[in-house]
Amino acid sequence: MAVKFIGDSYDFPCANRQENYGGDMNIYIVWDHHLIYCAPNTYRLPPNMKFRDFLEQVFAPDYFQHPDVEKVDWEKGVWQMENQPWQPDFDKTFAENGIAHNSFIRVATPGLEGLHGVGN
Amino acid sequence: MAEKPKRLNLNQKYQLMTRGLDWETTYQSMDEVFPYDRYEGIKIKDWDKWQDPFRLTMDAYWKYQAEKERKLYAILDSVAQNNSQLNISDGRYMNAVKIWMQGVTPLEYAAFRGFAMLGRGFRGAGARVACQFQSIDEMRHYQTQVHAFSHYNKYFNGFNQYSRIRDRAWYLSIPKSYFEDAVSAGPFELITAISFSFEYVLTNLLFMPFVSGAAYNGDMATTTFGFSAQSDESRHMTLGLEIIKFMLEQHEDNLPIVQEWLDKWFWRGYRLLGLVGTMMDYMLPKKVMSWRQAWEIYWEDNGMALFNDLARYGLRPPKHHEAATKEKYRITHEFWSTIYQFSHATALYTWIPTTEELDWLSAEYGELFDTVYRPRYEYWQELHEKGERFFQKRLPVVCNVCQIPIFHTMPDDPLMNCCLVSEYKGTKHQMCSQGCLDIFNREPEKYCQAYIPPQQIYQGNCGGASLEDYRKWLHIKDEETGEYYGSEDHVMWEQWQAQAAKPTGVAPAS
Numbered sequence: 001m002a003v004k005f006i007g008d009s010y011d012f013p014c015a016n017r018q019e020n021y022g023g024d025m026n027i028y029i030v031w032d033h034h035l036i037y038c039a040p041n042t043y044r045l046p047p048n049m050k051f052r053d054f055l056e057q058v059f060a061p062d063y064f065q066h067p068d069v070e071k072v073d074w075e076k077g078v079w080q081m082e083n084q085p086w087q088p089d090f091d092k093t094f095a096e097n098g099i100a101h102n103s104f105i106r107v108a109t110p111g112l113e114g115l116h117g118v119g120n
Numbered sequence: 121m122a123e124k125p126k127r128l129n130l131n132q133k134y135q136l137m138t139r140g141l142d143w144e145t146t147y148q149s150m151d152e153v154f155p156y157d158r159y160e161g162i163k164i165k166d167w168d169k170w171q172d173p174f175r176l177t178m179d180a181y182w183k184y185q186a187e188k189e190r191k192l193y194a195i196l197d198s199v200a201q202n203n204s205q206l207n208i209s210d211g212r213y214m215n216a217v218k219i220w221m222q223g224v225t226p227l228e229y230a231a232f233r234g235f236a237m238l239g240r241g242f243r244g245a246g247a248r249v250a251c252q253f254q255s256i257d258e259m260r261h262y263q264t265q266v267h268a269f270s271h272y273n274k275y276f277n278g279f280n281q282y283s284r285i286r287d288r289a290w291y292l293s294i295p296k297s298y299f300e301d302a303v304s305a306g307p308f309e310l311i312t313a314i315s316f317s318f319e320y321v322l323t324n325l326l327f328m329p330f331v332s333g334a335a336y337n338g339d340m341a342t343t344t345f346g347f348s349a350q351s352d353e354s355r356h357m358t359l360g361l362e363i364i365k366f367m368l369e370q371h372e373d374n375l376p377i378v379q380e381w382l383d384k385w386f387w388r389g390y391r392l393l394g395l396v397g398t399m400m401d402y403m404l405p406k407k408v409m410s411w412r413q414a415w416e417i418y419w420e421d422n423g424m425a426l427f428n429d430l431a432r433y434g435l436r437p438p439k440h441h442e443a444a445t446k447e448k449y450r451i452t453h454e455f456w457s458t459i460y461q462f463s464h465a466t467a468l469y470t471w472i473p474t475t476e477e478l479d480w481l482s483a484e485y486g487e488l489f490d491t492v493y494r495p496r497y498e499y500w501q502e503l504h505e506k507g508e509r510f511f512q513k514r515l516p517v518v519c520n521v522c523q524i525p526i527f528h529t530m531p532d533d534p535l536m537n538c539c540l541v542s543e544y545k546g547t548k549h550q551m552c553s554q555g556c557l558d559i560f561n562r563e564p565e566k567y568c569q570a571y572i573p574p575q576q577i578y579q580g581n582c583g584g585a586s587l588e589d590y591r592k593w594l595h596i597k598d599e600e601t602g603e604y605y606g607s608e609d610h611v612m613w614e615q616w617q618a619q620a621a622k623p624t625g626v627a628p629a630s
Binding site: 026033101 | 155156159160161306454457458461491492495496499500503508510512513514515516517525526527529535536537539540541544545546547548549550563565566568569570571572574575576578579580585
């Protein structure tokens with residue numbers, strides 16, 4: 001079912017298309033079962049950034065008030081992209097890993113189930 | 121003896137002063153004069169079948185409203201003269217009023233505009249007149265709320281620039297986008313969205329907690345405009361039910377269209393009300409009822425009874441209402457956790473509830489609250505006491521439909537964020553729930569245009585890339601945001617309490 005409209009056409013560009021990011025891209029990522037940080041985070045980053053650099057220098061520091069961040073080993077994580085199983089290569093870039101503009105990544109870290117073991 | 125002049129009865133007067141003033145246009149076709157009331161596919165065979173149960177005419181309307189206005193402003197004067205701001209239950213309460221001022225009062229104005237469009241858009245005179253009255257009501261509600269709250273603006277932060285932050289602040293894009301979605305639809309969808317789904321089905325969940333909450337918490341200004349608006353609200357609700365019955369009685373082809381609108385607007389309304397439920401559970405120092413209890417009474421009992429009545433028209437309850445009911449134990453805690461950690465980017469203060477308040481929440485919400493949310497709050501309280509008040513520095517993913525940060529969890533797993541993806545024109549879009557995903561997929565052409573605050577910040581359209589830059593662009597000052605305890609509002613409130621506690625008329629001890 002499509003939108004109903006008056007006139008000859010109803011055709012507008014997506015507000016969050018990649019060309020609005022000046023060569024960068026927008027990515028979304030959540031560390032499951034660490035819900036004191038309420039929602040998946042969003043980042044504007046260059047596609048040639050190494051995935052490991054992102055995790056260690058950008059993503060992990062954002063969880064600085066969570067005690068689990070000291071213990072995490074991302075390589076032991078269970079990864080998903082667009083809610084489907086997926087395995088990143090940590091020494092490759094976003095682009096080489098197939099991470100595109102507006103990709104949604106989630107990672108679970110078995111054994112680190114958040115504060116009190118209840119996903120906080 | 122001269123014959124006594126005849127008086128019109130109410131019905132005759134209504135006929136003459138509404139439909140009697142209407143005519144079939146001939147210089148221009150009716151389709152040219154009313155170009156918007158057919159493209160949605162709603163078929164109306166006979167506009168004269170429209171029933172306006174109120175039979176309201178302009179002269180009577182002015183008279184009633186003027187009387188209410190006189191009473192309202194007499195009380196607002198006395199609120200100001202008697203320093204009624206001292207009588208509220210606690211300084212924290214004022215944040216419930218700020219949420220209303222920033223989020224809901226601008227909706228009254230948006231409704232004024234929407235109903236003005238409807239008051240011109242329908243070709244049936246009865247429906248047009250009813251919408252014109254409602255348009256004026258909404259403008260009046262907007263004005264009286266601004267006047268009522270202006271007294272609090274003299275003392276408390278967070279009221280002074282509601283119209284700017286309504287257009288800019290991430291958390292206010294939730295109500296703003298809700299209404300803009302409705303007014304950018306056709307006239308029948310707009311009136312279904314606002315008059316039926318919102319004012320008829322869900323309004324008790326909005327007005328009841330706020331106005332009763334105001335009364336419980338000693339807020340005379342808000343209580344008074346609430347009562348002043350009440351008779352208008354009952355008229356609006358009746359219009360909502362009338363439009364649904366009218367569409368369904370006019371043509372059988374209307375049923376599937378109306379059902380889709382109800383599915384959509386129930387879910388959008390429910391998502392929006394999460395903000396109100398959070399206010400009930402967390403921002404009212406004296407509680408009226410919990411969100412869970414309100415949901416059970418006003419949706420599970422009353423809402424389902426309404427849909428049982430409507431079954432004779434072929435309507436079924438809106439899609440995903442079961443998911444909404446599953447969320448009743450968690451939605452307000454998830455929402456408060458979100459506002460708490462992002463309150464440095466709002467014109468609101470937040471706090472961890474007191475022990476007594478946590479006990480009340482435990483009693484209302486049971487096991488899930490005790491195992492998940494209470495320990496979370498206790499952890500944040502510990503951080504706060506160590507001088508490390510918890511704030512989230514990174515921008516969240518926001519739902520492309522309801523525009524709420526995706527704190528929502530999966531219907532059957534309250535510990536897992538739910539983030540669903542739909543691709544349109546080569547761009548991926550994220551949604552918080554199956555309900556919002558369905559809405560997106562039904563009209564992706566529309567929602568792909570959504571102005572989503574974190575995306576716009578990163579695109580460089582909101583003053584800069586950091587939350588600090590963004591806050592400057594909002595014109596929100598540091599002292600208006602963040603933690604309540606130690607804030608300017610809190611310090612002022614404590615000073616008032618100390619002054620009130622001093623005995624008067626007794627000479628100070630030497």
